[in-house]
Amino acid sequence: MTKHIEFTINGEDRSADVPPHITLLRFIRESMGLTGTKEGCGNGECGACTVIMDGEPVRSCLVLAAEINGKEILTIEGLAKDGKLHPIQQAFIDAGAVQCGFCTPGFIMAVYAFLLRHPEPSKEQAAEALKGHLCRCTGYESIFNAVGMIVDNARKMEVA
Ligand code: FES
Ligand code: FES
Secondary structure, eight states, X not given: OOEEEEEEETTEEEEEEEOTTOBHHHIIIIISOOTTSOOSSSSSSSOTTEEEETTEEEEGGGSBGGGGTTOEEEOGGGTOBXXXXXXXXXXXXXXXXXXXXXXXXXXXXXXXXXXXXOSSOOHHHHHHHTTTOOOTTOOHXXXXXXXXXXXXXXXXXXXX
């Protein structure tokens, strides 16, 4: 048995018939071919699989694909525009905050969602928003340096 879903992903209207038990994470990676979203723990604890659903960050390993009917999904692939990285992506590169890179899409999507809600944040608020995101390379210092650069530039940054 499958469920018919209609949704928008990275600005594109799409539809699909999905089995009821398939997670959004698997659907994004295997059916949509968007492998930028990573599977870390697979049970909601690491944040690697974070995507944006209707403006809110969600751990896609905990959401069923069937739940995205009528929703707007944004993945890491939807951030760059006209061949130019999103300023959040650029800040991670400039700060050397990408080691193996496995956790990076989740961190970036979480920062993106945070800035949607807090256009002029403090560094403390930004750090709070990233609680629960794990980096197995333990590159937290450079990640928080990137976040500091993003916070410093937040007023100039067009997030969405
Ligand atoms: S893979 Fe989803 S939270 Fe870790
Ligand atoms: S950069 Fe390797 S897990 Fe974070």
